[in-house]
Amino acid sequence: MCMGIAMAWSELPAGLIERHALERRAHDRGGEREVRFLYRDRSPRLPIWRDGRLQIVRWGNRDGRSRFLPGTGWTWQATIEEGAWRNLDAQPVDIPANLALERGVWFRVTQGLRGLLVPDEHGAAVVYVICEPASHYYRVMTRSSRMPLLIEERI
Amino acid sequence: MIEYETAVGHLDADCFYVSAERVRDAFLRDKPVGVLGNQGACVIAKSYEMKAAGVATGVPIWEALVKCPDGIYVKRDFRWYEVLSRAMLELMRVVSPQVEYYSIDEFFFQASVPRGGSFQKLAESIRDLIWERVKVPVTVGIARTRTLAKLISDAAKPFGALAVLDREAETKLLADRPVTEITGIAGRRAKRLAVWNIATCLDLARADRRLVRSLLTASGETLWWELNGDPAQPIHTQRPAHKALSRGGSFGETTDDPTVLHAWLVRNLERLIEELEYHAVLAGRLTVWVSYKNGQVGVGQTSLTVPSDRFDMLLDAARPCLRNAWVPRVAATRMHLIAEHLTPRAEAPLGLFDRPDPRLETLARVKRAVNARHGRFVLRSAATLPLASIYKDVANGYDICDVRGKICF
Structure with missing residues (x-):
């Protein structure tokens, strides 16, 4: 499924860190600072590439702020292909990440995850992580039956 | 003169698999890193940072997570490790x-200096x-x-x-x-x-x-x-001939399904035949070894009337071995298929009743040619269908035992 991601501090623009108060999401791993974006955060957020710029947007609709978006943080790739998001002005986006988290396992991702960006009824951007059925390796490693769709990579 | x-x-690479990953991925440097094997179930190599947190080689990932929650886990890639291993060997x-x-990350060598x-x-x-x-x-x-x-x-x-x-x-x-x-x-x-x-x-x-x-x-x-300083073990510049060849390993996920166990048997047999063919030897005895989650071990063994490397003959021999090694309704964790009493193909005796079968030999040749051209296991027995997800993962197409020429596992 993917319960969070981490990005190296050095890969995030200073202005973005300040604007979104990312300091409180900072952690140290092996002497290098990183920012963790976790679904369990009070206000879950994810970085996305949009129009060539890195932005921080809401991750899913767990808090029910939107009345018509699904109250989750993920969507199946098959659901997208079936056209379930067609009328919501949804667009695919890339979620940059150095690491992803699933059931306590931090695993390396080289570019990031695929996401689906949709506007809520107030026009605010909300991103969902796109999932696919877990590979055998991923299922053994994390005991999860769903895995995030990675950018040009499959584990 | x-x-x-x-x-x-003696040259020994430091936490080799992790170091190999760091060669191509600088992000991993200085961080606690574990390389996962057994289909993602176990830590088969760890960095010194992860070792300092108390993680030992061979532990299940779930134990490692408790000791080192900040650890980063990567999938093993023996093709890449072999590239670096052979680069080191060439320099040596x-x-x-x-x-x-000696092994993928260890070499013994004669050290010489001018008097x-x-x-x-x-x-x-x-x-x-x-x-x-x-x-x-x-x-x-x-x-x-x-x-x-x-x-x-x-x-x-x-x-x-x-x-x-x-x-x-x-x-x-x-x-x-x-x-x-x-x-x-x-x-x-x-x-x-x-x-x-x-x-x-x-x-x-x-x-x-x-x-x-x-x-x-x-x-x-x-x-x-x-x-006591008396050299009693020579340096082997060539690997001595194998006394036994084996293929197998962990399933990752346990199984008590006989169809899946049979699929693993066939997969291991196809891999074993590749090895027999590579070394130009025929198997005279087969052993199927299965270990179970409750600690039980099942073993089945048979001697072949005529040494063989033919799929049909070896499968006929291996099936009853699996039946002997099988413990019904108990989840199995790993299987090994071992070929012993190896005879060089050129010296193999001919059986009175087991005549060469040109049709099956042609089939084996076609299978080899297709796989050599289009990829390992592209053409394989349909009995392996329950393992589709294993074949889909390219990392499973190359294992540590596929790195040839080394003395040790």
Whole structure:
């Protein structure tokens, strides 16, 4: 499924860190600072590439702020292909990440995850992580039956 | 003419799989990293940072997570590790006239310096050369024998270089190392020695040779000679012929489904046949070994009337073995298929009733040709269909045992 991601501090623009108060999401791993974006955060957020710029947007609709978006943080790739998001002005986006988290396992991702960006009824951007059925390796490693769709990579 | 002094060297890559991952991924440097094997179930290599958190090699990932929650886990890639391993081997063959490819990350070699030269400097130069050219940190030990050289490189880790040829320094080193640090002494053998108050390497070196032989057989006596500075184990520049070939491993996810177990048997058999064909030998005996989650082990064994490497004949022999090794309704965790009594194909006897079958031999040839051209396992038995997800993962197409030419696993 993917319960969070981490990005190296050095890969995030200073202005973005300040604007979104990312300091409180900072952690140290092996002497290098990183920012963790976790679904369990009070206000879950994810970085996305949009129009060539890195932005921080809401991750899913767990808090029910939107009345018509699904109250989750993920969507199946098959659901997208079936056209379930067609009328919501949804667009695919890339979620940059150095690491992803699933059931306590931090695993390396080289570019990031695929996401689906949709506007809520107030026009605010909300991103969902796109999932696919877990590979055998991923299922053994994390005991999860769903895995995030990675950018040009499959584990 | 220059006169040379010779000794034995041992090169051991430091946390090799992790170091290999760091060669191509700088992000992983200085971080706690674990390489996962057994389809993602176990940590098969860890960085020193992860080791410091208490994670041992071979532990299940769920144990590792408790000890090192910030650890980063990566999937093993034996194709890449082999590339770096062979790059190191190539460099070692330039440095030394005799090199043994002991394992994917360890080499023994003849160390030579001009009379009066420094073995210490040689050890340092080899370590630095590998680092400069391959970017893998290694430790080099040089001593009078293989066993001493390995003990020295273990003591000098990580990124160390140490030559110990002086008797006094050798004695000190042996006194500081528990006897279990010698390859080949663990568990029961260590207990047998403990009864005689043999706890350190020096205790073993100073023990009566006949006592050591009676406790540890001839292989123990060889270690005794080696510890006392008499080379008793040669450097093998070529791998000696295999006495047995085997294929198998962990399932990752346990299974008690006989169809899935049969699929694993067929997968392991197809891999084993590749190996038999590569070494041009025929199997005279087959063993199927299955281990179960509750600790049980099942074994089935059969001798073939006529040694063979043919899929149909070996499968006919392996099926009853699996039936013997099968424990119904108990989840199995791993399987190994072992071929023994190997006969070189050229010397194989012909059976009276098992005539060559041109149709099946043509089929085997076509299978080999298709797989050689389009990828390993592209054409395989339909009995492996329950393992579609295993075949889909390219990482499963190449394992540590597929790295050929090394002496040890």
